[in-house]
Amino acid sequence: MRLFFSTTSPYARVARIALAEKGLDTVEGTLTDPWHDAPALLAANPSARVPALLLDSGLPITESLLIVLWLETQRPQPSLLGAQPDHAISRAGVAMGAIDAAAAIIISRRIDPGFDESPLGLRRRRSVVAALERLEADPPALGDRDATADLGVIAAVTLLDYIRFRFAAATWVPATPRLDALASRARERPSFASTLPRDMPKT
Ligand SMILES: N[C@@H](CCC(=O)N[C@@H](CS)C(=O)NCC(=O)O)C(=O)O
Structure with a gap:
């Protein structure tokens, strides 16, 4: 199996954490900037997006949550x-919606540097704030070291770390002490620590 991923993508991080939590962290990773339209990525995913998981059979599985679904069917334990x-699914939905909103802000800046303050930009920002506030009010829980992180934890921590990575200086990001504590505990797990968002290496 081969996973096409980038180090900045929160979607790819969800897939990478899920693979690792399932004990499949030895899956070969191919670092890929989706914006460079690498032929191998395009062959795996006509949308040219990461993550894309290429099975040994040659069949591609795309979309982060479908990769998680595929993993659940192939390796149900640990769930x-x-x-x-x-x-877990409800919280993951809230977090993934906010990841979509945050990623939309970052991508839209490419064509409109003023996007953040536009009506649509402010709407996307509101989605991020509302999701963080909702998750902060009722955060997912992480069990002890031996317990597997569930999808609610994976998505919520991926969201929070992505916001810290992309919007470090933003004054509109609400305080989230309970989610911060969760993220810091999650970082004790190799699956989270080894996938923290970082800029792609220069090529
Ligand atoms: N819904 C997809 C979103 C994947 C996605 O948008 N990935 C971004 C990286 S964060 C990408 O590859 N963008 C390239 C593009 O949109 O052309 C998923 O859950 O996997």
Whole structure:
């Protein structure tokens, strides 16, 4: 198997953490800037987006949450849905919506440097703030070291770390002490520590 990923992508990070939590961290990774339209990525994903997981059969699985779904079917244990699947999935939905909103702000700046303050930019910002506030009010819980991180934890921590990475100086990001504590505990796990967002290496 081969995973196309970038070090900045929160979506790729969700897939990478999920693979590692399932004990599949030895899957070969191909560092790929999706914006460079690498032929191998385009062959795996017509949308030219990361993550894309190429199975040994040659079949590609794209979309972060579908990669998680595929993992659940192939390797049900340990489950990424945790003890309360409803809650894990619900929180993951809130976090993924905010990841979409945050990523949309970053991408839209490429064509409109003033996007952040535009009506649509402010709407996307509101989504991020509202999701962080909702997750902060009722944060997912991480068990002890032996417990697997569920999808709610994976998505919430991925969101928070992405916001810190991309919007470090933003004054509109709310204080989230409970999520900060969760992220700091999650960082004790190799799956989270080894996938912290960072700029892509210069080529
Ligand atoms: N819904 C997709 C989103 C993937 C996505 O947008 N990835 C970004 C990187 S953060 C990408 O590859 N963008 C390149 C492009 O949009 O052309 C998922 O969950 O995997």
